[in-house]
Amino acid sequence: MTVRPLPDYLVRRYLGWKATVYAGNRPWYRRLAEEGQRPRAMIVACCDSRVHVASIFGADSGEFFIHRNIANLIPPFAPSGDHHGTSAAVEYAVRELRVAHVIVMGHSQCGGVKGCYDMCSGHAPELLEATSFVGRWMDILRPGYEALPPGDDAERVQALEKLSVKVSLDNLLTFPFVRAAVEDERLTLHGLWNDIGDGTLEAWDEVRGEFVAI
Known part of the structure; x- marks a missing residue:
């Protein structure tokens, strides 16, 4: 059994x-x-058990349409006919539920982001295997790794955690229906990063080009 x-x-x-x-x-x-449900916002967050999106915002049932995956990633638009769970969730939220906001929320000590860092730096060969679902998913974040500034490993991993949010926001705009909704001002995009240890929340400021504390 x-x-x-x-x-x-x-x-x-x-x-x-x-x-x-x-x-x-x-x-x-x-x-x-x-x-039926009428959520005002969709939140794309990490699967990490320490990230409790509803609690952070004091949300009740019905307020958020929540999608969780490894490292809160959104892939680029790719209508290949394969299975695309995250893309399907985005499509449903924007086209059917007509949410007003899509929020991507990353966090500190993210195991998926650390795995991507190790894989791209040559320290996790098992993730390079074609059969690694985690490795192939983390390929989405490779552009972020390649854009990392110099520094020690801890600083670069935290920078990659925040870049996972930025990469996902950029990829969101490759979806024609997302871009159209944003341009028509029916939808706004937001990027957040949560430090799970001290409870702080930072938001991506597009004008300043950096995350700022809320």
Whole structure:
């Protein structure tokens, strides 16, 4: 038997949520179910378990359309006919849900970004294998690695974390329907970087060409 029942601790947590959070907000959950979702923003964040997007913004159910992947990356527009989970999520958010904002949020100590750094610097040959899903996904960030300034490894890895956000923002604009929505002022793009240790949040300032503290 390969699929087993939930661990007891998760069952207890669910029952606790159902008896408290859900019970206290039953009309809201039923309204969401009956009327559908109308999120104002899409957030593309990392899969990292330490990044809790809803908590950072104090968001309730129905507020954000959230997509998570390794290193919060958005690939360039490539209608190849292959499976494109992230591109599909962007398309659905912009075309169907008509969100007003798309936010890309990176973070400190990102394992995916560190893997890309190690791969591109020749220290993770296993990620260069054609069979490495992580390695091929991190190829999206190669332009960021190639643009890194000189410095020690720690500084360059953190710079690459922030460049993962910038690369994704640039790639978003290669999607014709995203660019059209931005040009028509129906959509705005935002880039954030979160330090998970001290809780700070920085935003990409296009005019200054750098991340600035919020």
